[in-house]
Amino acid sequence: xxxxxxxxxxxxxxxxxxxxxxxxxxxxxxxxxxxxxxxxxxxxxxxxxxxxxxxxxxxxxxxxxxxxxxxxxxxxxxxxxxxxxxxxxxxxxxxxxxxxxxxxxxxxxxxxxxxxxxxxxxxxxxxxxxxxxxxxxxxxxxxxxxxxxxxxxxxxxxxxxxxxxxxxxxxxxxxxxxxxxxxxxxxxxxxxxxxxxxxxxxxxxxxxxxxxxxxxxxxxxxxxxxxxxxxxxxxxxxxxxxxxxxxxxxxxxxxxxxxxxxxxxxxxxxxxxx
Amino acid sequence: xxxxxxxxxxxxxxxxxxxxxxxxxxxxxxxxxxxxxxxxxxxxxxxxxxxxxxxxxxxxxxxxxxxxxxxxxxxxxxxxxxxxxxxxxxxxxxxxxxx
Numbered sequence: 001x002x003x004x005x006x007x008x009x010x011x012x013x014x015x016x017x018x019x020x021x022x023x024x025x026x027x028x029x030x031x032x033x034x035x036x037x038x039x040x041x042x043x044x045x046x047x048x049x050x051x052x053x054x055x056x057x058x059x060x061x062x063x064x065x066x067x068x069x070x071x072x073x074x075x076x077x078x079x080x081x082x083x084x085x086x087x088x089x090x091x092x093x094x095x096x097x098x099x100x101x102x103x104x105x106x107x108x109x110x111x112x113x114x115x116x117x118x119x120x121x122x123x124x125x126x127x128x129x130x131x132x133x134x135x136x137x138x139x140x141x142x143x144x145x146x147x148x149x150x151x152x153x154x155x156x157x158x159x160x161x162x163x164x165x166x167x168x169x170x171x172x173x174x175x176x177x178x179x180x181x182x183x184x185x186x187x188x189x190x191x192x193x194x195x196x197x198x199x200x201x202x203x204x205x206x207x208x209x210x211x212x213x214x215x216x217x218x219x220x221x222x223x224x225x226x227x228x229x230x231x232x233x234x235x236x237x238x239x240x241x242x243x244x245x246x247x248x249x250x251x252x253x254x255x256x257x258x259x260x261x262x263x264x265x266x267x268x269x270x271x272x273x274x
Numbered sequence: 275x276x277x278x279x280x281x282x283x284x285x286x287x288x289x290x291x292x293x294x295x296x297x298x299x300x301x302x303x304x305x306x307x308x309x310x311x312x313x314x315x316x317x318x319x320x321x322x323x324x325x326x327x328x329x330x331x332x333x334x335x336x337x338x339x340x341x342x343x344x345x346x347x348x349x350x351x352x353x354x355x356x357x358x359x360x361x362x363x364x365x366x367x368x369x370x371x372x373x
Contacts, residue, residue, distance in 0.1 A: 077304035102306035201278040
């Protein structure tokens, strides 16, 4: 089976039908700026709820970071995933996001992360796996335009001839879907291996060929700067589906601040599963 | 006790628990799977609380299935995989107990 066929089968109907689902909305863009990890966590929830309630139009947000961190998946246990002593030593903050999936080690210039906030009706009739492939399909196309031979690997991976590039996660709240994806641009593997615990069990079904869990950060597959790739992703989306330039509103920031105090910064949240 | 299982073709599931009077207690299910809605997790781990440690994998999986709130969906792992993680935790602790 070719990669193209796989996506066609998974991603909810005919190509024209999928395209129409995107074009049904007037998308807004929130461009990247250096942002504290806790604000990134809280904004995911705030913007999802606001899209669900209709206060905000469907939105593409590209993330920025002001420091290094590990973002745990909703259901991961702290002690199973990270070495907290190494994190303290290297000034890496620990946060937990609202969606499931795996831990990400983030350095500000090392990854490209985006969130798509859409009304749930956009994926009406799709299974969860179909909706995962659907939300990332435009990125696959954009990467291919840059010469990166990428395809979607269900359930939630973007992979390529050069190895795994990234992974996605979704949460659903109040009538909206949050779909966010992190792609590796450049990896500090020596620091990452000190901070993330990758047990033998995690690699056990990957086979001999990829026993080193082969990853293919974008920088290994293209000479382009991270900013150039981000610019290209935005340009692809804008040309294909349309994009209105926007930003996080004061009221959204205020709500995010409240959520950080009440939830995202609390030990009850971060150590929800110790 | 601590058991891990990588769901074939899917995600890692980890179960930490204690055994008291022959029954599972303080059960914590974790991993990089997906669960919708997210707040269904306590119902899954709750389904294993008080379960007889002698139960086999099929019976454990059935308990977890029964614990599913209506409409909840687990992605990347399964009740069977969670049951396997529990069994591994039990086996490991028995082996440690013998040495």
